[in-house]
Amino acid sequence: MIASLTRFSRVLAAGTTAAMTMLSLSACNNVTPLMPNMPITQPEQAAAPMVQAVVGDYADAGYENRSQGYDWVGVMVRSAGNEQIDIKVRARSDIKKPTCQFDGTASLMGQDKAHGVIFQTKVNDSTAFFQFKDGMLTIDSQDKYALNYFCSGGASLVGDYQKLSSDLELT
Numbered sequence: 068m069i070a071s072l073t074r075f076s077r078v079l080a081a082g083t084t085a086a087m088t089m090l091s092l093s094a095c096n097n098v099t100p101l102m103p104n105m106p107i108t109q110p111e112q113a114a115a116p117m118v119q120a121v122v123g124d125y126a127d128a129g130y131e132n133r134s135q136g137y138d139w140v141g142v143m144v145r146s147a148g149n150e151q152i153d154i155k156v157r158a159r160s161d162i163k164k165p166t167c168q169f170d171g172t173a174s175l176m177g178q179d180k181a182h183g184v185i186f187q188t189k190v191n192d193s194t195a196f197f198q199f200k201d202g203m204l205t206i207d208s209q210d211k212y213a214l215n216y217f218c219s220g221g222a223s224l225v226g227d228y229q230k231l232s233s234d235l236e237l238t
Contacts (some may be wrong), residue, residue, distance in 0.1 A: 093098075116147050117184045121199040123229035130139035133236075140167050141235040142204060142228050150175035152186055154197065156217065156224055157237055165213065167218035173197050186214060191216055195224075202230040 069207055129139035143155040158167035173186035176196070185202025193213035196207040206224050208214050214224040 115149050115175070116154060117178050118148075118150065121152065121184055121186075121204075122146055124231045124233075125204045126231055126235060127226060127228055129159075130231075130235075138166060140222075140226075140228070141223075141231075141237070142206070143235055144204070147172050152197070154188075157219075157235070166220055166222045166226060169217040169224055171195075190214065204228040204230065 083151060113190050118237065124141060126141040127139055129137040129142060133139050136158045138159050138229075140158045143157070145153045149164050151172055151174050154169065154171050155175055156167055158166040158168065171188050171190070173188040173195070176185040176187045178184045183198055185199075186197040187194050188197075189195075191210075192215040193208050193210035195206065195208045195214060198207070206214065208225065211223065211225055215222070217224055
């Protein structure tokens with residue numbers, strides 16, 4: 068009886084060891100080796116050429132005269148994936164309260180020679196359009212008043228913005 072218990076203990080121990088070894092080996096497949104001091108990054112989705120072409124900073128006509136105290140509105144356009152852009156609208160804020168501010172993501176609607184590249188997004192139960200053609204950004208909407216919400220003093224995001232050759236100066 069004692070001999071059979073000893074044999075059973077050895078079989079149980081061997082089985083447990085084998086199970087633990089199998090478990091630890093299978094867990095190795097789920098581990099990604101890390102190099103010390105290497106950041107973990109997610110693969111970025113490449114932006115479509117149409118998106119890359121419109122990325123940049125844009126400003127209204129008042130931006131050229133900002134040193135004389137003119138009010139201005141600028142638009143920063145960045146890639147947000149293959150067919151989306153992030154849009155940030157900012158206005159002069161160095162000498163007065165900014166007149167306009169907007170943050171949103173727009174999706175590619177289409178492109179042709181006549182209209183350029185057009186993106187769209189939902190804004191206040193309306194659709195806003197961001198049309199890029201010949202270095203110019205035109206912001207418009209089905210409901211023009213929907214874009215007044217983001218500005219004060221009767222201003223609106225609706226309008227034309229020229230692409231800048233350098234980064235937008237926010238001050």
